[in-house]
Each structure stands twice: as C-alpha cells, then as structure tokens.
Amino acid sequence: MLSCKKASRLCSEALDRELGLRERLALRMHLMMCSGCTNYHDQMAFIRRVTTRFADGDLPPHGETGSCSEDTPENR
Amino acid sequence: MTGRHTTPPATAPLPLLSDPALLSELHRDMLRFARLQLRDAELAEDAVQEAIEAALMNAATYAGTATLKTWVFGILRNKIIDILRRGSRSPLLSTVIGSDNDDEDGAIDALFRANGHWHPGSRPAAWAAPEESLENKQFWAVFEACLDHLAENVARVFMMREMLGLETAEICAELGITANNCHVILHRARTGLRGCLESNWFVKGACRTC
Structure with missing residues (x-):
C-alpha cells in the first residue's frame, strides 16, 4: 500500500515521465481511497495549466482596479 | 475580459507590434518573464530584443491561431532556451x-x-x-x-x-x-x-x- 508521501511524489513524477504499470495501478488504488491525495493530484494538473498560461503571457489584462475589490469580504 | 481572446485576422499588420503603447506594454511583460527565467537583467533584455526582432521578421508566418501575445511569448521562450543552452551552468x-x-x-x-x-x-x-x-x-x-x-x-x-x-x-x-x-x-x-x-x-x- 502506497503512503501519501509516495503517492504525492508519483503524482508529481507523472508530469515528468511515464509511470510504469505497477506505479500507475498503485497510484490509482491509493487515489480511490484518499481524498487528500486526490486533491493533490487534481491540483498538480491545475498548477500545470497555471504555469502554461503564465509562460504564454496569457494573463488577465493589467488594470488598476482589482476585480475582487468590491465584493471581497477581506476584513470580515 | 473576453476581448483578449479575440484573434486578429491573419492579414492584419500585427497591430500589437506597430502600436507604440501596445508594444511598450508587451515589452514590459516579456521583460518580466525573461528576467524571471534568466535572473539576469542584461540577458533578459537580449532575449526580449531578439524575440521582438524575430517576431517582426517572421510576422508573415503568424497564422492568427494563437493570440499574438502568445505567439510572441513562444518566440521569447525559444530565445530564453537558446541563451540557457549557450551559457555555462550556474x-x-x-x-x-x-x-x-x-x-x-x-x-x-x-x-x-x-x-x-x-x-x-x-x-x-x-x-x-x-x-x-x-x-x-x-x-x-x-x-x-x-x-x-x-x-x-x-x-x-x-x-x-x-x-x-x-x-x-x-x-x-x-x-x-x-x-x-x-x-x-x-x-x-x-x-x-x-x-x-x-x-x-x-x-x-x-x-x-x-
């Protein structure tokens, strides 16, 4: 049984190399039972989308007004 | 916000590269990115200059499928990679x-x-x-x-x-x-x-x- 530490490492490595069959199965089994690592796994994919957009210069336009400035309950 | 996804027609004379205000904003964004990657202000400026020159020279190859900024950033990334490969390791x-x-x-x-x-x-x-x-x-x-x-x-x-x-x-x-x-x-x-x-x-x- 994979530990969360090892599972998170495999989630990361899956972005850099093709995992072996045994690694893929072990990771899939772990993710079925572990919501923390499932969140981690999904967030790794999200972070890749973020970095890809960043590297494309594809960011929301610069502006003086923050889109959050009006309805942000920052000080509640 | 959706406007930035508008793709200029392929025949447009690359307005982003000919309008001084837009070019200056593009230049600033490119420079920030290049500095982040290269951690060296001079090398970053070189990369940006080379990328803008290459974009202007190859404007005809811009297919209009990506946003122009994304296309230019693609050129910039390649210039940065060239510089990293040329340079000695830190x-x-x-x-x-x-x-x-x-x-x-x-x-x-x-x-x-x-x-x-x-x-x-x-x-x-x-x-x-x-x-x-x-x-x-x-x-x-x-x-x-x-x-x-x-x-x-x-x-x-x-x-x-x-x-x-x-x-x-x-x-x-x-x-x-x-x-x-x-x-x-x-x-x-x-x-x-x-x-x-x-x-x-x-x-x-x-x-x-x-």
Whole structure:
C-alpha cells in the first residue's frame, strides 16, 4: 500500500515521465481511497495549466482596479 | 475580459507590434518573464530584443491561431532556451542542488507523519472553482508571490520544466544533477506552490467567490 508521501511524489513524477504499470495501478488504488491525495493530484494538473498560461503571457489584462475589490469580504 | 481572446485576422499588420503603447506594454511583460527565467537583467533584455526582432521578421508566418501575445511569448521562450543552452551552468545552482542529492527531502518530509500519511494541517483541501481564478488578476499576483517564495534553485528547475517546457533529461544535463534529484526538486516545487496557493488564495484567500 502506497503512503501519501509516495503517492504525492508519483503524482508529481507523472508530469515528468511515464509511470510504469505497477506505479500507475498503485497510484490509482491509493487515489480511490484518499481524498487528500486526490486533491493533490487534481491540483498538480491545475498548477500545470497555471504555469502554461503564465509562460504564454496569457494573463488577465493589467488594470488598476482589482476585480475582487468590491465584493471581497477581506476584513470580515 | 473576453476581448483578449479575440484573434486578429491573419492579414492584419500585427497591430500589437506597430502600436507604440501596445508594444511598450508587451515589452514590459516579456521583460518580466525573461528576467524571471534568466535572473539576469542584461540577458533578459537580449532575449526580449531578439524575440521582438524575430517576431517582426517572421510576422508573415503568424497564422492568427494563437493570440499574438502568445505567439510572441513562444518566440521569447525559444530565445530564453537558446541563451540557457549557450551559457555555462550556474555554479550556485550546481553546488546548492548538488548538496541535496538523496531521495529524501526535508521540506517534503515535514508535511507527513512518520507513517507517510499527511499531517492533518498539510492534507490537501479541495479547492473551490480553481478555473475561475485564472481570470482573476489577483490570483496571478498570488501565484507570482508563491513562485517567488520558492527557493531560487528550486524555482529555476521548476520554471525550466514547466514554463520553458524542457524535458527533465535536458535539465539534468544542463545543471549536472541526477534524474532522481530533478524529480525531488520538482516535487518540492509543486508541493510548495500548491501549499502556498492553498493558504494564500483558495482557503484563506477571501477572493474565492469572485
């Protein structure tokens, strides 16, 4: 049984190399039972989308007004 | 906000590159990106100049399928990669990373209990509507701050992989580190970014709903 530490490492490595069959199965089994690592796994994919957009210069336009400035309950 | 996705017609004379105000904004964004990747103001300026010249010379090849800015950034990334390949490896990078060459990583270990399970405080939470954050410029400010918060050498390996799209084999060769070391560093970088985004945006951040 994979530990969360090892599972998170495999989630990361899956972005850099093709995992072996045994690694893929072990990771899939772990993710079925572990919501923390499932969140981690999904967030790794999200972070890749973020970095890809960043590297494309594809960011929301610069502006003086923050889109959050009006309805942000920052000080509640 | 949707306007930036508008693709100029392929026949347009690249207005972004001929309008001084737009060009100056593009130049500023490119320079920020290049400085982040190269950590050297002069090399960054070289990369940007070369990229803009190449874009102007090859304007005819712009197919109009990507936004113009994305197209120019693609050229810039290639220029940055050329410069990294031309240059000698950073001694700082090789010494600091070279001293950290085993499979274990203290920064990662701290997140887990001895049995390998997440510490309750570091267990990844579900994020609400992450995709919507991509359209929020405050999210990007947090992202850049989190990137900046990574150890410099960790950030460099991460950016070579994720922003310049180099394969780990090339990063290893370029920096003189092992593949395993590279995976340890990338794991640390991604985990660090993840935790930083979670605590400064998705969970504690007050902007989740906008």
